[in-house]
Amino acid sequence: MPRSDSTGYVRNSRDDVVSAALGILDQQGLPDLTMRHLATTLGVAPSALYWHFPNKQSLLAAVSDQIIAAARPSAAPTDDWRSTVRAEAAALHDALLAFKDGAEVVSSTLALGLGADALQRRLAAAIGRGGFDDQTTALAAETLVHFIVGHAFHRQQRMQADSLGAVAAQHSLDRENPADRPTTPQAFDLGITLLVAGLDTQSRTTPPLGDRNGS
């Protein structure tokens, strides 16, 4: 919470700024998350934000980290590694969808190479329990990240396009066109299934944890 000063200034902490940014993101969307709008919401001049963050990108990175940190898998990690991967992937997917334009923010932060490391680290930890070498584990985690973020981004954009009242494009609604079909939860499940099944065909350095077929 911003405090009021003896000087009459509105004094915000770095966390106040991030919280306000998350609020605008969720209620108005990324296009409305401008430095000027954010400053107005906080009751300060736009330039005040640059005391807390060197630029907008780093602000978005902080927002992005917040979104990812909110992801909590529902299942306990005592299962076999495949379930752990699926649970972690689902939790991250849901976290991206929980905030409006959440996937886009994380996607851009990820691409820029700022933060959002937690995403890949958590998936790598889950995959590592399958007994793959570090290289395979890291690369597989990267593959999962691209799929999860790409899928969530795509889905979120569709949802908003739909809620904005029909496509209004030149072909209105073309069920023959794969790009016009709704993005269903099945698409996510199949993607994860393919990746996990593919991993399962890879050679291992150590026997997987929780594999019902033993070593």
Next chain:
Amino acid sequence: MPRSDSTGYVRNSRDDVVSAALGILDQQGLPDLTMRHLATTLGVAPSALYWHFPNKQSLLAAVSDQIIAAARPSAAPTDDWRSTVRAEAAALHDALLAFKDGAEVVSSTLALGLGADALQRRLAAAIGRGGFDDQTTALAAETLVHFIVGHAFHRQQRMQADSLGAVAAQHSLDRENPADRPTTPQAFDLGITLLVAGLDTQSRTTPPLGDRNGS
């Protein structure tokens, strides 16, 4: 090529505009591809561009389609379906990397649901030869698209960050951090391998084309 008029006007066709946009994109990058800059390059006022395109997004969609159309797989499609998928994926990957910021442009166009359909269509055609049902084929193609675009985007961003002279982040260079490791071609290969292997474990409606194990 823009023609000069009896009126002294510089008359551009829609294709002239797209070509110029592609040129700016490749030589300066997406941040410099502004409507104003593009107009200057073409020798017209910014407002002139709005005769050819309703807005910037649709211009980028046309640029995006152009990038994807340039993708040509090197191998003939007479192989087994797995090689066809790999060849198609590699061709699309290379096409995204061929233009500076190409992956980002295609990614945004894709997310917005404008164009870039060719990407998914081509992958679906390749996968379909594996004998999967239409649903599985379409969803698998979507998975591949997210991976290919996400991977290329990530890689392109890294390349530019590197060429811009060191990371300059707070940890400079942290080889323990998976996000700091270079994105290698291996990452792409493994991703495709996992997806193809995963698909291979799926049930089929018809025997795959070119499967050396018969039906």
Next chain:
DNA sequence: ACCTGAACACCGTTCAAGT
């Protein structure tokens, strides 16, 4: 430790009018 005020150098888009 955190903010103001003023400025700089830009954006995308619209629209009536011109040729």
Next chain:
DNA sequence: ACCTGAACACCGTTCAAGT
């Protein structure tokens, strides 16, 4: 069929100065 000119309503960022 394609362009101009002028305007509208914005952006992110910097920096000296204030409390």
